[in-house]
Amino acid sequence: MIAIDKFILGGGLVMIGATVFAESGLLIGFFLPGDTLLFGAGILASQGVLPLHWLIIVVVISAIVGDNVGYSIGRRTGKRLFKKKESILFKPEHLERAEKFYEQHGGKTIILARFVPIVRTFAPMVAGIGKMSRGKFLFFNIIGGILWGAGVIMLGYWLGSKMPWVEHFITPVILGIVAISFVASAFHILKEADNRQLIMQKIKLLISNIALNKRID
Template identity: 55%
Template sequence: MGKFCYNDPYTFMFHIDIESILVSFGIIGVAAIVFAESGLLVGFFLPGDTLLLFAGFFAAQGKLPLGWLLLATVIAAIVGDNVGYSIGRRTGHRIFKKEDGVFFHKKHIMRAEKFYEAHGGKTIVLARFLPIVRTFAPLVAGVGKMPRKRFMAFNVLGALVWGVGVTLIGYFIGGFVEPDTIEKFILPTMLIVMLGTFGPAIYHILKDEETRKALSAKLRLWKRNLFLNKKVD
């Protein structure tokens, strides 16, 4: 099978070669990244969705045991979110006073907080499918003192839906495709996963009346400028 790097946006943006991670570290590498993405505040840039998709491809080709892959993914996701929640419980609102750094930006926490205010406990499940938000959602839940039992219920549900769901998408598609031609299906599959990932975020943004008005105003301004430029030409 050829390299994924040409079609994988994370390799392009962050120089993270997902295939090399899977070949070199296998299930341990998958579990470590899934944990770090939600358990460490600096893990927001890690390729969780993409990694699980490609891990599913590998499992379909017999390179990774599917059962152990799913188990490790779900456990890592649950533990990672629980660590993020515990950090939020301990630091409280002091986390909002932390200065921005290379890997830490308060705007990410504010975004997760706004999403949490809109969706409550369901945020822990929905955030699994939202890059960046999923890293900080457990933290915000901890800061907000969500009861631990309630958090764990949403945490386990989200880990199952996301960890099993995304991995099985890659697994089932990999089962229908010959290994030598799988590269042709990577980009379309990535687009489908990205649509599912960013769809809830787009819906959440457009549902806000102020955001819709701002976008509408910008669109009208853009059309007006475009018309004036054509008129000048």
């Protein structure tokens, strides 16, 4: 097995679990490619690179715990995070999108949102803001975590088992997933003109500070 496979075996589950947790519970993780990551992990599990049962357990637990963190953030901070001006990550439209989804589907939002990027990240916080009881939230959260985590992984596992030739292309598959994830994340942030302008302002400010420090030295 090549070095990159050993890396996946040694730290893959930790990396995958951390990514799922960040996307589910940390608001800055809304751009993370959870679906792509789990689908790719399922393919790798079908080739024996990742242990299927442990993969599902780690992902489901990470998703459930992450959503609970998001719910707690919603109860404690409410909408204050989204009132910051010039914020790339905490945009009001992200919260509004999750709120509309919640209004349409009620408690089922916690389950359905698992399969909708961005909404998946902010739905738990909206539930916390709306004062949904923790018990009710946990009920829907567990169901959604199992359906999404196990479902997407098993879909990738099934596809991988039908394409045994993928075993010879494990490294390109891994690198491809990473590349697609990076490009998708960058595109999501940079597609908005306000974000591009804000990033350029911060880069110029950083360059100015570096130049100023050199002059002082």
